[in-house]
Amino acid sequence: MxxxxxxxxxxxxxxxxxxxxxxxxxxxPMVMIILxxxxxxxxxxxxxxxIWDRSMDQASISATQKIFASGYFIPAGYLQHEEEIGxxxxxxxxxxxxxxxxxxxxxxxxxxxxxIQLITDASDANSAQLSLTYLQGVLMTYFQSMNQEIEMxxxxxxxxxxxxxxxxxxxxxxVPGLMALILMLISALMTSVTITREKEFGTMELLLASPxxxxxxxxxxxxxxxxxxxxxAMTIVLMGFLVFGVPVVGSLWLLMLECILYITLxxxxxxxxxxxxxxxxxxxxxxxxxxxxxxxxLSGFIFPIDNMPKVLQWxxxxxxxxxxxxxxxxxxxxxxxxxxxxxxxxxxxxxxLFFILASVKRFxxxxx
Amino acid sequence: xxxxxxxxxxKEMVKKFGSFRANDRLTFYVEKGxxxxxxxxxxxxxxxxxxxxxxxxxxxxGEIMVAGHDVYREREKIKRKIGYMSxxxxxxxxxxxxxxxxxYAGIYGLGRNQIASREEQLLERLxxxxxxxxxxxxxxxGWKQKLAFSVAIFHQPAIVFLDEPTGGVDPITRRQFxxxxxxxxxxxxxxxxxxxxxxxxxxxxxxxxxxxxRIDALDTPAALKQQFESKNMNEVFLKLARR
Amino acid sequence: xxxxxxxxxxxxxxxxxxxxxxxxxxxxPVVQMILLTYAASLEMKGISMAVVDQDYSQASRLLxxxxxxxxxxxxxxxxxxxxxxxxxxxRDRVDVILHMPHEFEKRLYSEKETDLQLVVNAINxxxxxxxxxxxxxxxxxxxxxxxxxxxxxxxxxxxxxxEMIPRYWYNPLLDxxxxxxxxxxxxxxxMIGMLLTALNLVREKEMGTTEQINVTPIRKxxxxxxxxxxxxxxxxxxxxxxxxxxxxxxxxxxxxSLGLLFLFTCIYLLVVLGIGLFxxxxxxxxxxxxFLAFFFMITFILMSGVFTPAESMPLWAQKINLVNPxxxxxxxxxxxxxxxxxxxxxxxxxxxxCFYAMVILTLAIANYRKTT
Numbered sequence: 001m002x003x004x005x006x007x008x009x010x011x012x013x014x015x016x017x018x019x020x021x022x023x024x025x026x027x028x029p030m031v032m033i034i035l036x037x038x039x040x041x042x043x044x045x046x047x048x049x050x051i052w053d054r055s056m057d058q059a060s061i062s063a064t065q066k067i068f069a070s071g072y073f074i075p076a077g078y079l080q081h082e083e084e085i086g087x088x089x090x091x092x093x094x095x096x097x098x099x100x101x102x103x104x105x106x107x108x109x110x111x112x113x114x115x116i117q118l119i120t121d122a123s124d125a126n127s128a129q130l131s132l133t134y135l136q137g138v139l140m141t142y143f144q145s146m147n148q149e150i151e152m153x154x155x156x157x158x159x160x161x162x163x164x165x166x167x168x169x170x171x172x173x174x175v176p177g178l179m180a181l182i183l184m185l186i187s188a189l190m191t192s193v194t195i196t197r198e199k200e201f202g203t204m205e206l207l208l209a210s211p212x213x214x215x216x217x218x219x220x221x222x223x224x225x226x227x228x229x230x231x232x233a234m235t236i237v238l239m240g241f242l243v244f245g246v247p248v249v250g251s252l253w254l255l256m257l258e259c260i261l262y263i264t265l266x267x268x269x270x271x272x273x274x275x276x277x278x279x280x281x282x283x284x285x286x287x288x289x290x291x292x293x294x295x296x297x298l299s300g301f302i303f304p305i306d307n308m309p310k311v312l313q314w315x316x317x318x319x320x321x322x323x324x325x326x327x328x329x330x331x332x333x334x335x336x337x338x339x340x341x342x343x344x345x346x347x348x349x350x351x352x353l354f355f356i357l358a359s360v361k362r363f364x365x366x367x368x
Numbered sequence: 369x370x371x372x373x374x375x376x377x378x379k380e381m382v383k384k385f386g387s388f389r390a391n392d393r394l395t396f397y398v399e400k401g402x403x404x405x406x407x408x409x410x411x412x413x414x415x416x417x418x419x420x421x422x423x424x425x426x427x428x429x430g431e432i433m434v435a436g437h438d439v440y441r442e443r444e445k446i447k448r449k450i451g452y453m454s455x456x457x458x459x460x461x462x463x464x465x466x467x468x469x470x471x472y473a474g475i476y477g478l479g480r481n482q483i484a485s486r487e488e489q490l491l492e493r494l495x496x497x498x499x500x501x502x503x504x505x506x507x508x509x510g511w512k513q514k515l516a517f518s519v520a521i522f523h524q525p526a527i528v529f530l531d532e533p534t535g536g537v538d539p540i541t542r543r544q545f546x547x548x549x550x551x552x553x554x555x556x557x558x559x560x561x562x563x564x565x566x567x568x569x570x571x572x573x574x575x576x577x578x579x580x581x582r583i584d585a586l587d588t589p590a591a592l593k594q595q596f597e598s599k600n601m602n603e604v605f606l607k608l609a610r611r
Numbered sequence: 612x613x614x615x616x617x618x619x620x621x622x623x624x625x626x627x628x629x630x631x632x633x634x635x636x637x638x639x640p641v642v643q644m645i646l647l648t649y650a651a652s653l654e655m656k657g658i659s660m661a662v663v664d665q666d667y668s669q670a671s672r673l674l675x676x677x678x679x680x681x682x683x684x685x686x687x688x689x690x691x692x693x694x695x696x697x698x699x700x701x702r703d704r705v706d707v708i709l710h711m712p713h714e715f716e717k718r719l720y721s722e723k724e725t726d727l728q729l730v731v732n733a734i735n736x737x738x739x740x741x742x743x744x745x746x747x748x749x750x751x752x753x754x755x756x757x758x759x760x761x762x763x764x765x766x767x768x769x770x771x772x773x774e775m776i777p778r779y780w781y782n783p784l785l786d787x788x789x790x791x792x793x794x795x796x797x798x799x800x801x802m803i804g805m806l807l808t809a810l811n812l813v814r815e816k817e818m819g820t821t822e823q824i825n826v827t828p829i830r831k832x833x834x835x836x837x838x839x840x841x842x843x844x845x846x847x848x849x850x851x852x853x854x855x856x857x858x859x860x861x862x863x864x865x866x867x868s869l870g871l872l873f874l875f876t877c878i879y880l881l882v883v884l885g886i887g888l889f890x891x892x893x894x895x896x897x898x899x900x901x902f903l904a905f906f907f908m909i910t911f912i913l914m915s916g917v918f919t920p921a922e923s924m925p926l927w928a929q930k931i932n933l934v935n936p937x938x939x940x941x942x943x944x945x946x947x948x949x950x951x952x953x954x955x956x957x958x959x960x961x962x963x964x965c966f967y968a969m970v971i972l973t974l975a976i977a978n979y980r981k982t983t
Binding site: 035118133155336 | 643646647650659670674701702703719726728729730732734735738739740746747775782786789790896897899901902906910914918920924945946949953955
């Protein structure tokens, strides 16, 4: 046993000697959470809007002022010709062009109706639609204020309640996914590369020839990463709480246990990869392509699974991260107990056992 | 050749890593055309010194001239005139025998026709023509080493530096290897070789023995044996190490 | 020049002899481009809704039918038990609950006003916001209809109406895939180029073959260029390959000049591969490098506006984007492909990257040590 602890200590020293990697290991989750919290938002801000005002009367001018007073839009220029719309879009200086028809105010006064064209650069379909929705909202409110004197006879009012995220913060969505991603990255990628490195340099043979049992060697390699990953998981939870106010509504203990289960799962995948990869590069690419991208894309981290084609939805059930994210969302955000997540936990447990058995088997084959 | 030109001239060379002195005020010279043996135990500072002479590492202080050029200012000029075979094996494992030869010949700017004819000669001399298209990783260590040496002198440098060239090979291959070294000197190449096989020291014209970063003895093998009253170089070395 | 050629021959031989390379260059990108484009959709359809109707009146049924008619909602549960609906929400089986309490209709007649409750699972805030907006719109239409039909009020009689005509240029069908695809293409070209370049040099360092190279009179720029050019060609090839796939599978439009796109890509690759080389000059092992590269890549990519428009990011993020080459390329590839922008439109980005390339390559060369 002492021999084993000595080995683990050596592995720790090895990791802590490389300060730069260590800084990145701990810095990465922090940078990511800040990026997702502040930068990757679908909010609309400072959308450049070009105005082509063909009537230049009181109504159109005050409507223009309203648009820019809303805070969502900034002026990209005032146009004179139709051709300028294309120029503005092609050079990327505007996302939307608002066209007021000729005699805008006259139409409003005489016929009680007037038309505005909202031309948008829809090459980015998503943000085009979003900006249009906002722009329509702003104009709608403005013109409805003109109708204020008319009383509504009755109405059905809607009271909305936003469960689990009253302030509609985007970061709520990302914290669980980020945990799944970072833990997978550190646990699986790091272990697979470290073990493969020993193989590539022939030092694995040396270890195998030592009195340490193969099981001890693998455990020794893996133990430091369990701790590192765990610290990282807690960093994310803490950062989420301190910087963005993401709570842990449910049991923190349960959360930690589930994290350890998922870390074990990721590590066993890492070991399995390392028993198959010959070079570090190979281990790296298997981990990156086989694990990272599916974890980001098919787990419901950024893109909702329900919107995917059926085949991909089916694929996503094979992703450990998918189940882990459900578990974390339940514990952290919804505050549900084990009764709601036993199924997911069981799936994760099953996967862990499968990968451990598979890597033990591969390892034995290699030794023989 | 009666010409006793000093092709390497080292005065008071010091290399420090932090407070550790890997090379402590080394002073020696190497004559043109000789085989200069650079002996010492593992960790005595041999590789550090050879890396400085090749321009791979900066000295901390001292005056060092290699092939008439200063190692501080004219490293790139030195590199045109030397060959180097490192301890860590450095042919490309994923290239074939022939591709490795062509690569290094190309780097030294040899012409295509020149490369082709010399490659032919070389492979014939080494009796490796039949495996010219095999990957380096597939051929035995002894062949690799002979090939690495031949590649290091392919561009006919003035000096070739060999850092423990015979590590890990059988006695017969070692013998053949030393024959190749002798052949190289016939062509006028000066050989600077480090080794910790003391029997190999007998093949050198002159040897220096390093202990703990310092040169403790420097002379012809015969003179050293006489000085230390020993039968062979091994005894000389043991006596020096115990001092 | 001949030396550079010799080195290039060596690099290409090594690259294509490596059995890992072919899948990395061919298979993985194709799979990714197809998979990701389908997976990476922010389009919403079929939000599952639970209806809790505790009134069962004409008014409530009319409202439910309005929701049934909407393409956005799929009513997956109708019940009178509110608690049951909440449990389904907790289990993620429904996204939103529409709750009409007792006396929903009665209050409409007696108090001229009645309440309706909407409960949204708001963990995905964007989705929740949109769900709320859709519901508001449906309710607005419902109000107008009921006022007109039941109470005989012609709402538009004295009211001013504004007709807003939306026009979607370049992409009238609002196909999100082509936008995503161009973004994914950028990611793949960047990742493959940068990672392969950087790993290649560090691997040589780790193996010790650079030692042998460093003792030759080879120039630093020759050696680094020989490391850069092959991967630049591979990345350009990757771009061409990707454009073909996009064209065939997703009907990716190519509005602008392909020549311009490839010219710009060359400059871009000089920058990205230059960064890769620079990172490899400051790393000693492949593992170190991988983490450095991964860190920069994920930051660059997330900030580049691949999923969300870069213009909507906070000011500090936009400042950082000035040194983010991926942001330039992400913008320009979409401009050229989807909008047909010409050289004048992208000249600012073009010259910025030219300058960037010079700086980073100089840094990489200066930082590569033949002597330690």
